[in-house]
Amino acid sequence: GNSVTQMEGPVTLSEEAFLTINCTYTATGYPSLFWYVQYPGEGLQLLLKATKADDKGSNKGFEATYRKETTSFHLEKGSVQVSDSAVYFCALTLIQGAQKLVFGQGTRLTINP
Amino acid sequence: DAGVIQSPRHEVTEMGQEVTLRCKPISGHDYLFWYRQTMMRGLELLIYFNNNVPIDDSGMPEDRFSAKMPNASFSTLKIQPSEPRDSAVYFCASSFRAGDPTGELFFGEGSRLTVL
Numbered sequence: 001g002n003s004v005t006q007m008e009g010p011v012t013l014s015e016e017a018f019l020t021i022n023c024t025y026t027a028t029g030y031p032s033l034f035w036y037v038q039y040p041g042e043g044l045q046l047l048l049k050a051t052k053a054d055d056k057g058s059n060k061g062f063e064a065t066y067r068k069e070t071t072s073f074h075l076e077k078g079s080v081q082v083s084d085s086a087v088y089f090c091a092l093t094l095i096q097g098a099q100k101l102v103f104g105q106g107t108r109l110t111i112n113p
Numbered sequence: 114d115a116g117v118i119q120s121p122r123h124e125v126t127e128m129g130q131e132v133t134l135r136c137k138p139i140s141g142h143d144y145l146f147w148y149r150q151t152m153m154r155g156l157e158l159l160i161y162f163n164n165n166v167p168i169d170d171s172g173m174p175e176d177r178f179s180a181k182m183p184n185a186s187f188s189t190l191k192i193q194p195s196e197p198r199d200s201a202v203y204f205c206a207s208s209f210r211a212g213d214p215t216g217e218l219f220f221g222e223g224s225r226l227t228v229l
Contacts (some may be wrong), residue, residue: 034217036218041222042222042223043117043204043206043220043221043222043223044156044204044206044218044220045220046217046218049217089156100146100158100161100169101158101218103155103156104155105155105156106155106156
C-alpha cells in the first residue's frame, strides 16, 4: 500500500537554526509529494509540492527535493523563524487516481526566540 | 474568494446526543473530503465525495457516522449517537477534479468536537 513516514517530533529549535524534517514514502505508482503546514488553530495549507523525481518544491524559504532513489522528500529551511512554529505534514497522492492524499503523522515544530 | 467553510467551529455535547457538522466547499471543486484529527491517531480520512457521490467511506469508523452531500455546495457529517472517543477536530477539504497533478487540498478551519 501507500504510506508516508515522518520524523517523530516534537522538534524544538532556536531562531535562525537550520531545519530538517525527514519524510520517506512507499507508493505503488508514481506519486506527487507534498508538505502541508498547520498553524495553531487553523486547517492545513499547502506549503510546497513536487510532482516528479528530482523536482524541488520551494516556498517561504522551505525546500524539499523529490528523491526517487531514496523514496524521500525531506523538508529543509536554512534559517527558521518563530513564526514557523507549526505542525508539518508530509503527504503523497498518485497522479493517476483521485486526490486522495495519504498523510504522515505530522511533526510539531517549535522555534524559540 | 471564500475558502472552505465549516460550522460549527466548536461543539460541546453530551454522550448520546446527535452531532451534525457542516461544510461548504470552494465553488467549482469536484472533490470533498472529511478528515478527523486526534493526538493519538493523527489525521485520518473518513470519507470523500466526487461530484456529490461518495467514493470511499472505508475510513468511517462505524455505523454511528454518516455523511451526505446533497449538492455541490454543501456536505454534512453526522454522528449519532456520539461518544467521548469521537472527540476530535473534524476537517473538511475540497479539491479540483482528478488528473490535476497539483493534488492540492484546500482545508477548512475545522470543527472541534468535545463529547462529555
